Amino acid sequence: MSDSGVGPRLDTQADTRPDIRFERLADDAWLIAFDAPVASIIDPETNARVHALAARIRAAAPGWLRDLVPAYATLAVFFDLDATDAETARDWLHAQSLDDVADAQASASHVIEIPVLYGGAFGEDLDAVAAELDITADTLISRHCAALYTVAMIGFAPGFPYLSGLDPSLALPRLATPRTRVPAGSVAIGGAQTGIYPRESPGGWRLLGRTPLRLFDPQRASPSLLAPGDRVRFVAIDDDTFARLGPDA
Amino acid sequence: MSRCAWHVIAPGALTTVQDLGRVGWRHLGVGRAGALDPASAALANRMVGNPPDAAVLEITLTGPTLALSQPARIALCGAGIDARFDDARTGLHTVPGGRPVDLPAGVLRLGAIRSGLRAWLAVAGGLDVPRVLGSRSTDLRGGFGGLHGQALRSGDALPLGQQPALDPLEPQAPAWWVALDTAPPNASPIRYVPAGDLPARIEAARALATRDWRIDPRSDRQGLRCSGAPIVATLPEQISAPVAPGTLQLPPDGQPIVLLADAQTVGGYPRLGHVISVDLPRLAQLRAGDALRFEAVTADAATLLRRKCDAELARALFAVDDRLRHA
Numbered sequence A: 001m002s003d004s005g006v007g008p009r010l011d012t013q014a015d016t017r018p019d020i021r022f023e024r025l026a027d028d029a030w031l032i033a034f035d036a037p038v039a040s041i042i043d044p045e046t047n048a049r050v051h052a053l054a055a056r057i058r059a060a061a062p063g064w065l066r067d068l069v070p071a072y073a074t075l076a077v078f079f080d081l082d083a084t085d086a087e088t089a090r091d092w093l094h095a096q097s098l099d100d101v102a103d104a105q106a107s108a109s110h111v112i113e114i115p116v117l118y119g120g121a122f123g124e125d126l127d128a129v130a131a132e133l134d135i136t137a138d139t140l141i142s143r144h145c146a147a148l149y150t151v152a153m154i155g156f157a158p159g160f161p162y163l164s165g166l167d168p169s170l171a172l173p174r175l176a177t178p179r180t181r182v183p184a185g186s187v188a189i190g191g192a193q194t195g196i197y198p199r200e201s202p203g204g205w206r207l208l209g210r211t212p213l214r215l216f217d218p219q220r221a222s223p224s225l226l227a228p229g230d231r232v233r234f235v236a237i238d239d240d241t242f243a244r245l246g247p248d249a
Numbered sequence B: 001m002s003r004c005a006w007h008v009i010a011p012g013a014l015t016t017v018q019d020l021g022r023v024g025w026r027h028l029g030v031g032r033a034g035a036l037d038p039a040s041a042a043l044a045n046r047m048v049g050n051p052p053d054a055a056v057l058e059i060t061l062t063g064p065t066l067a068l069s070q071p072a073r074i075a076l077c078g079a080g081i082d083a084r085f086d087d088a089r090t091g092l093h094t095v096p097g098g099r100p101v102d103l104p105a106g107v108l109r110l111g112a113i114r115s116g117l118r119a120w121l122a123v124a125g126g127l128d129v130p131r132v133l134g135s136r137s138t139d140l141r142g143g144f145g146g147l148h149g150q151a152l153r154s155g156d157a158l159p160l161g162q163q164p165a166l167d168p169l170e171p172q173a174p175a176w177w178v179a180l181d182t183a184p185p186n187a188s189p190i191r192y193v194p195a196g197d198l199p200a201r202i203e204a205a206r207a208l209a210t211r212d213w214r215i216d217p218r219s220d221r222q223g224l225r226c227s228g229a230p231i232v233a234t235l236p237e238q239i240s241a242p243v244a245p246g247t248l249q250l251p252p253d254g255q256p257i258v259l260l261a262d263a264q265t266v267g268g269y270p271r272l273g274h275v276i277s278v279d280l281p282r283l284a285q286l287r288a289g290d291a292l293r294f295e296a297v298t299a300d301a302a303t304l305l306r307r308k309c310d311a312e313l314a315r316a317l318f319a320v321d322d323r324l325r326h327a
Helices: A044-060 A086-106 A126-133 A137-146 A239-245 B038-047 B199-210 B277-283 B299-325
Strands: A020-026 A029-034 A065-070 A074-079 A111-118 A149-154 A161-164 A179-182 A186-190 A193-196 A201-203 A206-210 A231-236 B005-010 B014-018 B056-060 B065-068 B072-078 B081-087 B091-094 B101-103 B106-113 B118-123 B157-159 B190-194 B213-215 B223-227 B247-249 B257-259 B271-275 B294-296
Touching: A020 A086, A020 B271, A029 A044, A029 A086, A044 A065, A044 A074, A044 A086, A044 A149, A074 A086, A111 A137, A111 A186, A111 A239, A126 A137, A126 A206, A137 A206, A137 A231, B038 B056, B038 B072, B038 B118, B038 B277, B038 B299, B056 B106, B072 B081, B106 B118, B190 B199, B190 B277, B190 B299, B199 B271, B199 B294, B271 B277, B277 B299
Parallel strands: A111 A231, B190 B294
Antiparallel strands: A020 A029, A029 A074, A065 A074, A111 A206, A149 A161, A149 A231, A161 A193, A179 A201, A186 A193, A186 A206, B005 B065, B005 B157, B014 B056, B056 B118, B065 B106, B072 B101, B072 B118, B081 B091, B081 B106, B190 B271, B213 B223, B223 B257, B247 B257, B247 B271
């Protein structure tokens, strides 16, 4: 059954659209890759197209659809091998992808406000980050709160949002040595992105503050506070508000 | 008919509650989890009269010691495991695998796995832990599902579903047994479909099949780490993209990783392709230090092998039904 001559087109196919590619991710999954203007950087327009296509596929809800994973410039589609075959699924997905640009423009997302207590014990790196950027901590906070972010994807851990839209002046490399323990709710910057740790875990991002909201709870009807494609804004709060909004309040 | 729980006297090396996994939540970062060999879990379930997605115990390396306050019907599938039953009245009995075994109240001692790494234990009525996000599987990284979101611990109470009426005087098992005809993991290469677009990636994917690998001790349900002569490749920087159970990743150190059922949902390492689904259960039986080789196949070949494997499971399930009917 083996094929020692592994050809370059073994698990891809030529498409009529030059800017998307279908790759086999697993026996039961296709990866749809969008060509971004610069492949290695995070491009908001490409990401919007990913979310638009994901929304279109989810709305159509073919019976064989098992999972749909939007990421920065790629979309994974998991299918039920007992209900379809890979080629049928790919042809259907390809047809859906032909008009995604219009969707991207039409898609409206709601804005979710995330309250954050910045600095102090809850944002251990705030002062160091401000010093490194040569700005005051207040300026750092106001710039972090000013932006309207997009949940580019969720990953790393259940409910962990990768938020695009960070003010470029706040981009910072990750810690050389990751922390072994980052508390749940930590709001952090990693490279050109910002994110929130849903659960205590190791992590290498710079900690600015903490939200009292519970990002992920498998017992809730909507387990994740945020979904891919959602818009997010951070709102600075004080200790009292944090205590009032906290999970034990 | 009554409900009961098993008392965990000792947990074993890593014993988790698993079913066929969690589907429909990957977009929120929730992985599949589930038995690393779904066919063995389904077969064990069939032997005790359960549906294929009933929750079972996945046993790794050494098994747990469990106190049964009431009789139970169990079945063990997967790797061969030393299993004994300590009955207060009749002493120590060997518990055979690959068939239903009726046990009186007593202590079930699951010892070392003899060859391979993992076995699956089904009990009539299933393990009655709550479904979380549609599944009873343990999500070890997320800390939910299964029994309290973690591996078994000493002192745990493992709840069981509706128990059949049984009252064996001592362990009772039929003489027949049924097993899946699975090639041992090191008998033949693990097959993968190479990723193929960029020349550098094609070359790196091809290199996987050209050398001998060993299983690194840091392997777990999330990923199987291979060690060997590193694959040196100049691959373009990749922004995080979805991954799946079976995805072959190449970290900068050139030592490939095969993602398994507990794989995260997205990853940033370059992908070399994916191990075909029929060979993932074989990977579940590899121990640290075991040798393995890879062989490239086409996606079409993977489909044919999948059908063959489904037919093999159907044959085994039929054989179980047939023997139970004529018991």
